[in-house]
Amino acid sequence: xxxxxxxxxxxxxxxxxxxxxxxxxxxxxxxxxxxxxxxxxxxxxxxxxxxxxxxxxxxxxxxxxxxxxxxxxxxxxxxxxxxxxxxxxxxxxxxxxxxxxxxxxxxxxxxxxxxxxxxxxxxxxxxxxxxxxxxxxxxxxxxxxxxxxxxxxxxxxxxxxxxxxxxxxxxxxxxxxxxxxxxxxxxxxxxxxxxxxxxxxxxxxxxxxxxxxxxxxxxxxxxxxxxxxxxxxxxxxxxxxxxxxxxxxxxxxxxxxxxxxxxxxxxxxxxxxxxxxxxxxxxxxxxxxxxxxxxxxxxxxxxxxxxxxxxxxxxxxxxxxxxxxxxxxx
Ligand SMILES: [Fe+2]
Numbered sequence: 001x002x003x004x005x006x007x008x009x010x011x012x013x014x015x016x017x018x019x020x021x022x023x024x025x026x027x028x029x030x031x032x033x034x035x036x037x038x039x040x041x042x043x044x045x046x047x048x049x050x051x052x053x054x055x056x057x058x059x060x061x062x063x064x065x066x067x068x069x070x071x072x073x074x075x076x077x078x079x080x081x082x083x084x085x086x087x088x089x090x091x092x093x094x095x096x097x098x099x100x101x102x103x104x105x106x107x108x109x110x111x112x113x114x115x116x117x118x119x120x121x122x123x124x125x126x127x128x129x130x131x132x133x134x135x136x137x138x139x140x141x142x143x144x145x146x147x148x149x150x151x152x153x154x155x156x157x158x159x160x161x162x163x164x165x166x167x168x169x170x171x172x173x174x175x176x177x178x179x180x181x182x183x184x185x186x187x188x189x190x191x192x193x194x195x196x197x198x199x200x201x202x203x204x205x206x207x208x209x210x211x212x213x214x215x216x217x218x219x220x221x222x223x224x225x226x227x228x229x230x231x232x233x234x235x236x237x238x239x240x241x242x243x244x245x246x247x248x249x250x251x252x253x254x255x256x257x258x259x260x261x262x263x264x265x266x267x268x269x270x271x272x273x274x275x276x277x278x279x280x281x282x283x284x285x286x287x288x289x290x291x292x293x294x295x296x297x298x299x300x301x302x303x304x305x306x307x308x309x310x311x312x313x314x315x316x317x318x319x320x321x322x323x324x325x326x327x328x329x330x
Pocket of ligand 1: 248
């Protein structure tokens with residue numbers, strides 16, 4: 001049954017790829033994106049590209065990378081983890097080549113996802129340390145930085161970006177004391193000079209009890225509820241924190257009322273956190289809450305007094321007809 005399902009999924013993905021490739025030839029809208037002069041920062045947000053052996057995932061990325069680098073022209077591209085399908089060297093080399101050919105020189109931030117944390121689908125054969133080395137080496141090369149750890153901060157256009165990641169080869173997120181202490185200190189320093197600007201925190205997994213994640217171990221968020229609560233408490237000390245995750249593979253949904261399980265792509269968490277959960281770029285999902293095709297993500301525009309999230313299919317160079325959300329800054 002599993003094998004049959006897998007064949008069906010692959011066949012579906014193949015025909016979707018052909019259909020989308022054909023459709024993209026006829027899409028001529030929005031080829032030029034006029035920039036609003038009041039925009040202070042533009043970020044393209046994608047997640048879960050899952051570049052690996054499956055050919056359609058390698059096919060889906062180049063048009064999107066070209067759309068981002070040539071039309072959206074953001075100050076930064078954020079890829080919120082599961083950059084590769086299983087974090088081995090061949091996967092990362094393929095991803096690096098795709099970036100080089102289609103978005104060379106584009107400032108990019110890549111977070112470590114659970115699929116980047118292991119090197120094999122066999123649980124016993126997984127090696128976190130090797131996967132981490134691959135991320136530091138190839139992810140660093142794509143970002144144009146020398147990476148020494150999976151959590152780090154960067155400043156782009158006067159805005160702070162703090163990147164977090166799991167320190168275990170499992171599906172759910174595990175952070176050590178070392179990482180949480182680093183976050184506490186780095187966030188305090190970023191907040192001290194933020195001056196009303198948002199601070200971006202990127203981590204592959206959403207926090208528990210957000211974006212339809214449960215609280216139990218292995219329910220797609222953090223392994224421990226206590227760890228998730230500690231992260232939330234650290235972030236919620238400061239205004240205008242934008243937490244960006246992926247992992248769930250849900251379609252873009254403007255409001256939790258739109259979906260049977262209460263999922264929304266952008267949610268308010270705690271007092272201050274704007275939590276963003278991105279769809280899967282690499283392949284379409286078919287869920288009760290809606291269907292997505294691959295290539296979806298968000299464009300984030302930062303203004304002086306608000307942020308705007310616009311849905312975009314980067315593969316098709318198309319704006320979403322419905323997803324356009326503005327949130328005032330504190
Ligand atoms: Fe994923």
